[in-house]
Each structure stands twice: as structure tokens, then as C-alpha cells.
Amino acid sequence: MVRLEVPGSWGTPDPEQLFEAFNSWVEARGITLYPAQEDAILELAAGNHVIMATPTGSGKSMVALAAHFFALARGERTVYTAPIKALVSEKFFSLVEVFGPEKVGMVTGDSAVNAQAPIICCTAEILANEALRDGADADLGPVVMDEFHFYADPHRGWAWQVPLIELRGRSGAQSPVQFLLMSATLGDTSKFERNIAERTGRDVVVVSSAQRPVPLDFEYSTTALVDKLEELAGKQLAPVYVVHFSQRAAAEQASGLMSLNLLTKAERELLGERLKNFRFAKGYGQTLSRLLKSGVGVHHAGMLPKYRRLVEQLAQEGLLKVISGTDTLGVGINVPIRTVLMTGLSKFDGSRVRQLNAREFHQIAGRAGRAGFDTEGTVVVQAPEHVIENEAAARKLAAKHSGDETKLAQALKSKPKKKPPEGFVSWSEKTFEKLIGAEPEPMVSRMRVTYAMVLHLLNRPEDPVRAMRRLITSSDETPARQAQLQRRALEILRELLAAGVLEKLDEPDEDGRTVDLKLDLQDDFALNQPLAPFAVAALELLDPESETYALDVISVIESILDTPYQVTGAQVKKLKSERLAELKADGVDYTERMRILDELTHPQPLAELLEQQFEVYRTAAPWVGDYELEPKSVVRDMVERAFTFIDAVNFYGLARSEGVLLRYLTDAYRTLRQTVPTGKVSDELEDLTEWLGEVIRQTDSSLLEEWERLAAGDDPEKLAELAQKHDNDDAAAPPTGITGNERAFSVLVRNGMFRRAELFQQEKEEALAALEREHNPDSVWASADQWGDALDAFFDEYEDVYVDAKARSAELFRVNKNPADKPGFWHVVQVFDDDQANHDWGIHAWVDLAASDEAEAAVISVHHVGELRP
Template sequence: MSEFNAPDPTVSRDELCSEYLDLLPFEPYPVQEEALLAWFSTKTGVLVCAPTGTGKTLIAEAAIYEALRTGTTTYYTTPLIALTDQKFRELQEKAALWGFDPNDVGLVTGNRSVNPNAKVLVVVAEILLNRLLHTEAFDFKDVSSVVMDEFHNFADRERGIVWELSLTLLPKHIRLMLLSATVGNTAEFLNWLTLSHGRRLQLVQSFERKVPLRYEWVEDQLLSEQLELMTDGDEADRKTPALVFCFNREQCWSVAEHLKGKHLVDKPTRERLNQELEKHDFSHGAGPKIKQILLRGVGVHHAGVLPSFRRIVEDLFQQKLLSVCVCTETLAAGINLPARSVVLTELLKGPPKKKKLMEASGAHQMFGRAGRPQFDTQGYVFALAHEDDVKISRWKVKYDQIPEDTKDPLLIKAKKKMKKKAPTRRSTFQYWSEAQFETLQTSPPGKLYSNGPLPWRLLAYLLTISPDVSRIREFIALRLMEPKQRELAEKELTQMLISLEIGEYVKLDPPPPKPKTEEEKQEEEPAKKPQGTFGALLMEAREDAGTGEAKQKKKKTEDVPEREIYAPQYAHPQSKMHQLLKFRSVNPLYGVFLTEVLAQAEPEERIQAFESVLEMPGSVARNVRVPYPEVMPPGNLAREFLDQEVIRRGLAAHDELYPSRDDDIPFEERRWPIPFADKLRMLFHSDFPRVRDFRITPVWCAGDFLTFNADFNKYVSGRDLVKQEGIIFKHLLRLILLLEEFEQVTPPGLTDGEWKDQLREMGETLTRGCRDIDPTSTNEMLESAHLRQEMII
């Protein structure tokens, strides 16, 4: 392939197609061939919808090859940093295989940057959008194509708008390749894309997998027994490697620890495993526990595991040294761990007593992880009944072995005895069924719709470019939504603009109507009808009696025009507006609010305020509660201002802020003090009643960590947080980045130097503690801070 080392911008599309097909080591599947021919023949691009495991990566690589061959630039976007890192490595290997320099492939994720000026850039979706928003810094003239992998994330409520805005802003000369799992409204989506954005893409769609799936409901085996059965036999007969999906981290640990007593790999594999594990340090935190589990051929992969240990699990699984990886469902939408089988330990999700059947789209993602095209001719999806149902099933088999019409006195006695000891389901527990499993298999794929609100930071940025609100309304009007949803989105925009004016970030034109006084509200209230069923009926009868008066009144009401809905035409940025652009990890309005009140706060109060915006999972948050006031007394800000203001505004009474603590009261009936962070939230909502799109989780994690002299191992061990150390580690890293954001906005009454010195001292201590436990992840995260500050989303 050395003749292709030099880019040739004159090569034709037909030649590119022929060259790429010749490079393939095997015949492409029908859907791959159709997609490749469509890509090299269409002028605008393609939408490829096919099940997971259909080999869409091979299709995407055609766009990469074309860019390298012609010397143009292409972007390859993914929704997750872990997936982006994996694709970057794969594409570098491909470039070398094709005879190009691996450094022609670059990576930009917000966490790190490698070869950022390369012709092929593998990026998270937000990077592409931010470059499209910064046209003065990034030139797209030489960009020939954009590949958007996992495009079904377009419908994601939290981040879908990233894909949507990117489609809106991409220059028309750029060809698109959208790769998605199967979706239920491809025709509607493509029609919307044509009418709203002038892009006509060719559809390539398939519902068939190269490796077919076999679904099995397992009602008579416990999980450990099922996995041992799956590992029996030779390579052809085994159903492993397998991904075992659990819906919470604690269940992952429970399953993995139960399996460590089983022999799920053969002796040669165990010897290789032992050799690989000796290369790593498992002496700290959950390391000893993880090592013992790995030695049995079992991996654990979820957010509670440190990144360094997760990388080891990924590497070992890809080397086929692990038979099982116990994981949460986030892995299904993230990094690719090739497996022959998928095992679902449960089909219901949600809080206790309120669980519901998992969404079909999530189930299809998990199902799709089964079956490796390069190794398997069949993929397997096993769904296990609850262990109570397994016991009932086993009991029924034994019970039915004794005929109902037996005349043997001993058998009759034994059957009666068995009947008395029959296992039953628990009345307080929710169970799943084979019928529900079948429902998930046959459910139609999800649809692509615009979802989620306009981010505050993006709104602020767009208004700094132009105060003309009509441009933003035009974008909302073009969103792929039902009419009612679009109407709600337009109203939500108006509410956001009013909140910005309340905070003196913009000046609206025309100004919003003044709120009505209590007297005006009372004057507008209609006369009350008589209460009670009979009185209401009597009133209606009198109104309708003979004269038709009620109908006339109704007609008059219909003739009256509706009250004009307020919709500002312009939102002129004020001097404070730039402050909103400094915050990415927190709602910008709340971020500025915190800086305005934290000047007189003590260090412990500041830590509580900062930590509370990072949304720690509830399963971990309950273990890092804010201490009682008698253990950690209220600080200066709470005593001198916050408590008084909360009481003055009627947001809470004193006995709600500091209820008496009586150890004789049952735990579930005790009244808990309102945490400092919740008091801040209450005050903010009093000032900005329309802003409710963020959460507060009061915790005392980083503050407690600092009392252990920033020794991570001592902290997680001393507070029994070893199984959740990955969550704690990520929380600390996010706090470090958050502190860097807050450095940029100085509270009133403090100098820039005073504020920055205080935050930097805290950040440096946290950084030291994180580097001690995982220097690679810490350094990558810190490097991202400089990239992130230039990002709008």
C-alpha cells in the first residue's frame, strides 16, 4: 500500500470505492456492501441503521480511508470518551495497515488531545459542536465528511441537542455518515432533515444480524449454576465469554464475589491470567478483592471501580482471559467488549415497589452485545428468573414426580409434606416473567426525536453573538417534536429569558409584564359557584333553562381574543453576562449565585456548596452525609446570613433548620436538619423561581477526605467506601475541575488573588491525593480543564 502514502485529491469516488473494497480481508455483509456503495456514490451522505454487531465500523472506516487518501479532513464523533479512545486506537492501527502514518489520526475529547491537527480527528460529539460554534478559530473548508457514530443518541434528553445543533451548523458541503442502531421512524427523520435543514441523506437499513441471536429464558438455574453450565465443554460448545448485566453496583459486587469461588476458566488460562495480573499493583483499596475475582476468570466493570482497574478488566477481557464480566448497563452503550453471550439478571428497573420493565431501547443495546462476528456463528441472550421463582420451579418438578392419583400411602404423605413446604413469592417484592422477556425481544426500536432543553450556557453564548431572540425561536420551530412539545419549548425559552433579566444578565425588549398585585388577582377571580354536587347541578340548570343564555355567553367568550402571550424580541446582554460562560459543571445561574454569597463563607461551607452541585449517586451519597450540627457546627455564612434570610422569607422555620435530636424517636421518624447546601438552593429558588433544571446533593465527601490528609486509601477504607471508590475518585476529580471554573469569577469583597489562592490550595491538595491513587486518570482529567474552558456545551 506504499503507493497510497501520498494523498491524491484527484482520485475519483469510483476508484476510492474499488480500492477500499479490495482492502477488505473478507467479503462484506449485504448491508455493509449496500452502505459502502451508497457512501461512495451519494453527494450528501447516508444514514445507516442496523442492529448492534452488524459491523458498522467497517462502513465508517470507508470515510476515514477517503480522507486519508484525498488529503481532506474528516471528523469521527462518538458519545463517550471511553468509546472515543477505543476508536482512536483502532483507526491508528487501520491507518498504518493501509500504509498511512498513524499520526494522521488525532484525538480530541475534552480529557486529552493527541495530534489535534491531524486529518482524521476522533472526537466526542461536544468537541465538534464547539468547533462549529467557534468558526473564527476552526476552519471547516477542508472538511470533507463527518461520521456520527451511535447517532441514536440524538434522542437523548441530556445530550441529544449536541447532535441536533451539529446537524444545523454543519456547512452544506460536508457529507454526513450517520451510524445508528435500528430506529422506528427513519422516514420521518429523513423527511425532517430534508425540510428543516436541506440535507437529503440516502437510507441504508437492515434488521438482520450477521450473527443471529438465540434467546433463552432460564427458570430453573441460579446465576452461578448457569454460568458454570455456560463454561462447560470445548471452545465450540461454551457460551462464554459472557457479559452479565446488573442494574446497580452493589449487585455487581455481590454477583462477582459469589462467582470467585467457581472455576470458570481452565488451568492454562489461569496461568496466563496470573502472569498478566503480576504486572499490576492490586495492593490498595478494592485491589485485593478485584485480583481474587480476576484470578477466577471474572471481571467487574462499573463506575464504582477505579479507572485503572477498569482498564485492566477491559484489556483482560479483550485478550479472552476472562470468561465473565459483571457490569452495569452503561457498558452496553460504551466501550466494546466482545462477548458470545449476554446474561440479564433482572428485567425490572426503578426504586423498590415501583420498578418497571426496562426500556426496549436499552434492552436491545444489551442484547446486541452478544455474538462476535469474527468468532461466533450464534449469539446467546439469557434472562434469569428470580431465585424465588427458581426455587418454586425446582419444587414443582419434584412435586409433579409424585402422581396425583397415587395410592401409595408413603407417597401420599410425602406429597402432602412437600405441599406444606412449598416455596412462595414474597408479597413485598416485584418479579419479572418470561412474557416480559418476550415483550422486550419483540418491542419496536426507539424513535429519533428532538429531546431536552436548550442549555443555559449555550443560550448565553448565542445571545452574546446576537441579541435577536427570533434566531433561537427559529431553531426551536425546526426541532423534530410534536406540536405540543414545541409549544412548551418556546414557552420554556421565554421563562429562561425572564430569569436572565431577573439576574440582570440581559435587558429584554419589550420588557416582561409586571407581576400582578394581590388586589388585581382578587379582582380577576370569577364568582364562585355553589359548592356540592346538587348546588353545581342547580346552577347549571338555571343557566341553561329555556333562554339559551348559557350558549350566548359561551359564544361571547369564544369571540374574545386570547390574552397576548409575552415573547421578547431582543435580549441585550449586560455586563454580567460573561460570568455565565465561565461555568460548565454547574448551572451557570447557580454558579454565579454561589460566588455572590460565598465571600463570607468558611472553608467547610464552601466545600459543601461546591460538592453539592456534582450530583453524587444516592447509593453513595447516603454514606457521605453531612454531619449533624453538633458534630460540624454551622459556619459564619449560615449563622450570620443564610439561616436568617431563609426564615425571613418564610422558606423554613427555625425548628426545621435545626430540629431537636431525640435518640428515643425511631430512626425513620426522625427529623433531619436542613443541610447547608439545601439552604443555598432554597434561597436561589426564591430569587429564581423559574430555574428548576438542576439538582443538589448535599454531601460531605471531599471535606472528609481532606481530614484524612488527602490519603485516598485511608479515606475509603476508614469510611467503608472501598466498593464505591471509583465514584469517590471521579467526584474528587470533578471537584478539582469545578474549582478551576469558580476561580474565574471572584466574589464581591474579595480580590482575585485572595479567591484564587484559597481555591487553588484546596485544588492542589485534592490533586495530590488523586495522583497518588491513579496518576494516569488524574493527569488526563487535569489536561482536559484547559480544553473544556473553550467549549460552549
């Protein structure tokens, strides 16, 4: 891409000069600005705020580029914000391509790169925190707030409102901040126009356009979904994005579409060639591979990132005809489509099932139609399924009794109609038509007050009590809600005073402060993992000599991470299933069984200890009350069960939530690396951390590689290389051999051997044989009878074999990495911790290194189970 450079000889550029320079760069790329784009860019050049409320596909990103360019030309610092980290990261890399790596930085909740750059990409919360800390003194010029309709988000809307209030002019002077607020579904913006102009002393201009660059055609369908998709494909209206409102529905629907005849022979061959070098892992990867080869994609947040990216790339290349996904389409995912087909007009919003509102409908519908490719986009909404089935039955009867109105009327009357499922929230063609013409609902204020907000305000050269009162009374909340927020702010202030975090001054200081901070907060307060300081303090409670020390450290770290509810929910489901079988076998009556099952939760190691310590810690650091401690066991569970990633997915039935598990494991790895002090890292913990990193890399390295690249710092050459690297090269690149990281591979082998010891202790000969059959189907140990004989021999001599932390210790695992008689193999022995502590029995096996690299897993072949051999 041609770089957008700022001439060094400009001095102070005038608006016309700014516009002409930017427009020349646009034209050099063969692009002509739309009228709405030109209007918005001229207003930005003139120094006005711009609210850009134009349809999807109208080029709002180009206007944002102009805002950043103008800032560079004026010597100002500029910020781009978005609602989610993925969009922030995507914008960061695209801006690096346009302006160069030295001019662009990124700050999110857990990553920072080139943070002193003149252009910063960040989440809305990061900008809100800066606005709270610096207020009118913030060193900012243009502030681009993308997807601004998130102002009305119940959980995060406060972060979109705070900058509008706090980045104001000082003492009647004009504010240096210039806002560009962008969304296709803003609705009535009059309150923003009025308030922003009043606070900043700059004019606010609304740029809107009812005319979409690619107009939309709307259709209500009573045809069965599969038939409708074939019809759309036949009319050359593909690619079609089929919108569902749950990941389960998206995945299940996709599997039912493989029978569709969507591709020509040439297209199938091209798609097969494109996928030839892509690495599909076990689990959902095998299903996705079959779907893609039939021209059907799947796209939702539960997928591995590499799979979502592949689907986006194939869609961009025109190789997919149908993509079955979720309504995340409305948050700007990069899937160019011609037709949006909504499977319904109602969704579960976390608390209840309700009809879509106008904003949600238009956000999704607006993605139809590809600028530069389509002359028209198509939006199809399916009638409720029971309505479609009833209409199909009516058409069948009409054909059967054609010409005989009496018989037809009788048949229709006697034919029972299918009813909607219980609790179903219905919609109709009238609902659809109403939504098409409806304006987006007014955006509701979502202000809140937290400990962190109070502490950020303490950085101001003014009284934080007065600053908080002004923030609340300037918000768009009702008077009653403002009164509630003020009471909450006072509660927080009193608690901070009581805890000794703040002290009340006898008289105001030179800045007018009536309270002052007594503690030194870390420089990156509220930017990184908020409970990380607690985790460091909690590590002091652990005994480094304990056999479970490394696992306990992992449990401390897991307690401060966000809970992956799909994973913990699957754990509870599995526990209940196993416990139910036990209770039934024990003859426990139904009522008691249900009571016991209702009390089951996901595993929570160290929960009591950590929760007690958290309450103690909170007395000295009240701000942690903004967050919840969440003890859980995901990483630890994988270690204790000796699971690989695929083992965990299969055991808990997480095929549709692989991406959720991977993101959690990546967060755990990052936090282990960033948070645990060097002095607290034992050899075993280092081994487990290396193993976890390798599990992530072998599953999908994209999340981890992005973090590691960002963590590498501000090296412009590395950033330039990153910006130039093509996504296809990433997808097709051969993986690093799993044996390349010997330390991590050793843990993988140890886990594999210990898993066999656990199954041996549980006397599960069939499961042991199945492990052997996975890589060595011809081995004698692929027979359950062979394992049964070994079990009989062991338990004739011993009562039990232990599988606790001591049994997992390095002393009971032996490895020879250079056997003279078998190069390219390791010889390993898992010694049994028998009840007499003789340690003279175990499992002997060979580990094939070359086969392990090929299989991307430890290929272990058992050759002896019994008394130890020299």
C-alpha cells in the same frame, strides 16, 4: 497499525476513487468488508447521508473510518460524537492510531486537545452548541453520530436533535454537512429520512441488515444461576457476561461465583502470571484479585478505572470465563463475550421498576457473539428467582414420588410456593419471546430550551428570536409541547433583557437582529465548568487571613461540581447512624428521633453564604439558572478527618463505589487547578491541591494522567507516544514512590498525625492503637492500655485539647526531615492545642520513608506521647 494516508496528488477525488483507496487499506489489513459496510461506504463516497441501522458486531466503526477518510480527501472538517466522554476518549485514541496525531483532536466538557484538527471527537452537546452558534454556516463535512438511539434519552436527547435541525442548507442550497447516524436499535427511521433530506438537499440512504454476522441463539432458563453458569462453561459457551441492573447486585453476585470450577490448572497458572505485577490496592482491590484468579471478573461504573480496564483486557485475552456486570454493556464497553446472561427483564429506571423495553433488550443481547471468533452468540434470560426455586422444588418432589401421580399431586398441592418480593415487577418466558421479536420503540423527541441555547443563537448573523422559533417548530415535538417550549424561550428572553444581558434594538440591524448582546461572554462559554465564573466571584467573599481559608476555597469549588450521590448518601447514612445512637442514649422518643433524622443532610459548608451569593450573581448572569449550586464536603471532609482514599472508602462503606469517589476527587483536583486564580492560591491551598493530586495518583492514576496528557496541548510527538503505548505496560508499570512528591507527602504525614490528635481528643484509645498496629504491631503504642495511660496523664493536667482549624495549623506541626541519628526517616511532632494554650504536650513519631513507598501510605511509628522534648 498501518496508517490511513490521503494521497497528496488527488485534487478533487471522485466517489469511485475514494472507495477504492479506502478498500485497499482495508484489504491490506486482511479484512473483507461485509455487504452492509460496503453499501454504506459507497453511499458516503457518493455524498449521501447514511443511516446505518445494523446489528452490533456488523462493523459500523469501519464505516465511520471511511467517513473521516473521505472528509480528509475532500479537505473537509469532520466530527465524531458519542453519548459519554469515555467513548469519545476511546475513539480519539483509536483515530490517532489510524490517521496520526496531527489530524485528530478532541473536545469534551472539560478537556480540549488539538481542537483545530480536521477530525474532532466530541460529546453530542459540543456538536449541538456549535450547530446553535453557526447553523448553516458551520464548517463541517461528515458528522458521525454514534449510538444515535440516545436521541430518545430524556436528559440528553436534545443534543442529538439540534444538529439535525440546524446544520441545514442555506437558502435552498445543499448543506455541506453529511450525516452518518449509527445504532443497532433505531427502529422506524422514516421521519429522519424525510426531515434530513428536506433540510439539507441531500439524499438519505438507510443501510440495514437483519442478518447478524454472528447469529444469536436465545434461551429462557429456570436453572439456578450458579448451575447455569457451570453448564454454559462446560458447553464452551464462555466467556459469559452476567447482566445485572445495579452495581450492588453485580458485585454481590460475583462474590458468590468464586466456588465455580471454571479454569483448568494451566489457565490458573497463566492468569496468576498475568496478575503478578498488577497493583491491587486495599479496599475492593483485594476482593477483585481473588475473583479474577478464579476466572470471574466484575465490571461496573463504580469500580476504579484501572480495575475496569484490567477486566476488559483479561476478557480480550480469553482469561476470564464469567464477568458479572451491569447493563452498561449496552453502551459499547470493550468486553468481547460469547454469551450474555440476563438476570432479569425488569429494572429500576430512576423513578420506578419496569420491564425492559425492546431497545434496551436488543442493545444488551446484541453484545453476544464475537465476530471472527464465534459462529454463534448465546443470549440466556433467567426466570424470576422465586419461579426458579419453585420449579426446583417441584422437580425434587417429582423425583421423590416418581411413578405415583396421586402422591405427587398431593405433595405439589400441599407444598407452599415461594412468592415474589413486594413491589416485584415480574416477567415470563412469554415476555422474553415477545422482546426477541419486537422492533425497537419509536424514538421520542426530547427537545428543551435553555439560557445557553439562547445565548449561542446570538452568535448567528440573523434574528435569534426567529432562529429559536424555527428551532422549536422544526423539532419533532407535538404542537402542544412546541407551544410550551416557545413560552419557555420567551421567559428566558425577557429575563435576559431585564438583567441587562440583552438589549432590544429600536429597529432590526443589517442581519435582522431585534435584540443584541450587551456583555462579552468568554470564548469557551458553555464548554467548560458552567459555574466556574461564579466560583471565581465567590472567592472574593473569603478572607485570605482566615485559618479556614484553604478549606473554604475547596468548599466553593466543591459547590460547583456534580454531586457524587453514592458518596453523599453514605455520609448521610453514617451521620444518621451516629446521631441515632446519641438520641437513644439521651432517651429521645421514637417519633422525635425520626423527625430529627429526617432533617439530616450531608455536610454542606458555606451553604448559606454561597446560596445567597448565587442568587445575587444570577441577577446579572441569568443563564446560571440552567444549573444548580450543590454545596457539599467530600474533599474537605477527607482533609478535616485526615483520611486517605482507603480511609474514606472504609469509613463510609464505599467499596463498591470507589470509582465514583475517585472521579469526583479527580474533577475537584482539575477544577482547583483550572479555576482558582493564582492570586487566590495560598501556600496551604497549594499543599492541599498537591496532596489531592497525589491521593489520586496513588489510587489510580489513569483518569488524572489522561487529563494531564490532554492538557499538555497539541504536541504531535507526545500524542504519537501516547497512541503507541500499550495498555498492559500501563497496568504493570511500577508506581512512583509516594515520597517522591515531598510536598504532597508532607500533607499526608500532617494528616496522619492530626488524625491521631483527633482520636486523642475523642479519647479513642483502641482506635489509636489500631492505627499503630497497622504498620507497627510490636510497638508499645499498639496497646490500648498504653494510650489509656497517656490520656489519663494529659487530662489530669488539662480539661481539653482542641481540633479546630487553629489546631491544624503549621505552627503546631514540627518536622525534621534530616535527623542525624536516623537517615531515611522523618521525625515529626503533632503539638496539642490544649485549653490553656501552653502547647507543651504532643505526639512524637518517626516516618519511615522506604516503608512508606512500599506500603503506598505514610508509615508513622509513634515513640512518645507526653510533654514535648527538645
